[in-house]
Structures are given as structure tokens and as C-alpha cells.
Amino acid sequence: MTTRRFEFCQLRLALWLGSASLLSSPTLAEDDLAAPMDEVVVSGEFPGPGMWKVTSANAEGHVLWIVSEPPPLPKRMKWKSKDVEAVAVGAQEILRDSAVSMEPDEKIGFFRGMTLLPAMLEARRNPEDAKLKDLVPPSLYARWLVQKKLYLGRESGVESWRPLFAADKLRKAAFDDLKLREGGVVWSVIGKLAEKHKIKVTSPMLRFTIKRSEVRTKLKEFSRESLPDVECFGTMLAFTEALGDRDTQNARAHAWAVGDHEVLTQLPALPSPYLPCAMAVMSSQVAREFIPADIREQVHALWLDAAEKALAANQTTFAIVPFVKLTRTDGYLAMLRNKGYRIDAPQ
Secondary structure (H helix, E strand, O other): OOOOHHHHHHHHHHHHHHHHOOOOOOOOOOHHHHOOOOOOOOOOOOOOOOOEEEEEOOOOOOEEEEEEOOOOOOOOOOOOOHHHHHHHHHEEEEEEEOEEEEEOOOOOOOHHHOOOOHHHHHHOOHHHOOOOHHHHHHHHHHHHHHHHHHHHHOOOOHHEEEEEHHHHHHHHHHHHOEEEEEOOHHHHHHHHHHHHOOOOEOOOOEEEEEEEHHHHHHHHHHHHOOOOOHHHHHHHHHHHHHHHHHHHHHHHHHHHHOOOOOHHHHOOOOOHHOOOHHHHHOOOOHHHHHOOOOOOHHHHHHHHHHHEEEEEEHEEEEEEEEEHHOOOOOOOOHHHHHOOOOEEEEO
């Protein structure tokens, strides 16, 4: 699973239950598209992104260097930092963010998967043929129509989708149209170095399985359940609206590229729809049957455990995690600090 904040991992896990939304692409009406966002290309030699230094008195000389994956940035954005690459190449282990995997207990082949398609398609639709305008407040629906015109054009089928899946389709279309990428900026460079220099890569993974024989039944059960996904829908609208703020996006891209974390923290925070969207699905009876209620805590603890083991075992460890997950008040830096580790912020 790609390097994303845990909330995104949760959302991907949740969408697995109605994964037809992942199989479709938006149909855009050319005369309804917004003017494309100017692309930002940040290239050359920059002092950033900055790295946090984590040390422990119990492991003298051992260092965990952490670099943050940025919030959504332009696809063509390039960065090159000799300091970051030198640390990564000199590390004995590269630690990625923790993630969640949901897989059937037996492999589902192509033809078997095709037979599940009708159930998947049904899972993304509203029960009893309800429409979006009937399920969300009028103020939210008015904002939806604006965003839909910008990124989905005249497509009408999405009006029958659950708010969660309609919002996710809008997000994907916005990323495509604005030429943004969501995660992987650092890993696209560091991953190649790890492969070239044969550096150990650790990707902590919390795994769940579902019986292949039950997949169709669970999808049908899920399609009949109502979901508390209005908050997800509203937060996703705020997210796509914020992505269209060209000036702020440009400032965010430049601040990350030069390692100016003070500016990054002062810029308006991007709304984070991933947690409310994931929790909307995981509140369903189907999800509760095989996903623990404390999954968020488990995944956070999984990363912390991997970080502590790496610190104890290696002279140098290099870690990549999302910026927001690293710096928030209950994020990884706070967790490490509470465990007694010394943390030096980027200079």
C-alpha cells in the first residue's frame, strides 16, 4: 500500500467493501471543466525537505531520521536534496508508514472477480434508490453541484451513489484535473535508492482476512445498510475546494521543497476527509464483524513498535511518514517524545 496517512489507509480498506468505485473513472464534459491549475515545478538543489532527528540515551549513537511526505502537491513537482539522499543511502533500514491490508483467504481470479462486479456496483448505490439531494443538507448539496460541475461535468449516475462514494469519485477527479499527486513524493526518490543499494525496507502492516466464500454475501449485506456518511461528504467537499486554492497550493509546494516547516504549519490546514469517510464505513455491521474498534490505535502502535526496534538495532534508520501524521498533537513525534526519546526539529 502506498505511503499515506493512516486515515487514507482506513479509507482504502473501507472502500474495499464497495470497491466498484475504484473501478470507474469520471466522465468529464469538456465544456464544463474548470480552467486547469497552473502546474508548479519545484526542481534544483534545495535544503529541504527537512528531517527530524530522534535519539535515545539507551542506544548511544543510534539515530532515527524522519522525513515527511507532504500534503497533496503537483505531479510534476521535483525535489532533490543531497542531505536527505545521503542519510537514506547510509541507513541500515528504511521505515515506511504503517498500513492496513484486507485480503480474501484465497486468491480471487480474474473471472471470479468479474462475477462479483454486479454486487460491487450495487454496494456503491444508495439503498432504496435514494438520491444525493435527499440525503445531504441543502447547503452541502449546493456546494456539491459547484464542485461536480468543475470536476465531473454533466455525469448524472453519481447522483444515485452513497455520499461516501460520490465524494471519493469527486476527489479522484479533482486530483486528475488539478494534476496533483497524493503521497509518494519522497518514496519515488528514496525507493529507487533503497533498491539500488539493497537497503532493508520495513513496511509495518496490519492484516485482516475475509473468507472468499463470504465476499459476495458481505457485499450484498453492505449494499443494504445505511451509512452515517454526511460528515465524510461535507469534509470531502471542503477538501476539494481547498485543493483549488492555487495560491495556497503553490505556497505549500515551495515551503515543503525548501524545508520551511514554519510556513507549512502557518498555512491553512487542508481538511482531512479520510478519517470520517473511513469511520462511516467501518461503523457498518459488516465492517464491525472483522475490523476491531481500536484499529487506529493498533496501526499507530505498530509503527511506534517498528520505530523503536529499528532505533535499537541500527546505527542509522531513515523513516518516511506523512507530514500531518507526524506533527499533529497525537502524532508520531508526540508518541516518541512521550516514550522518552529526544527529538530535534529540522534546522
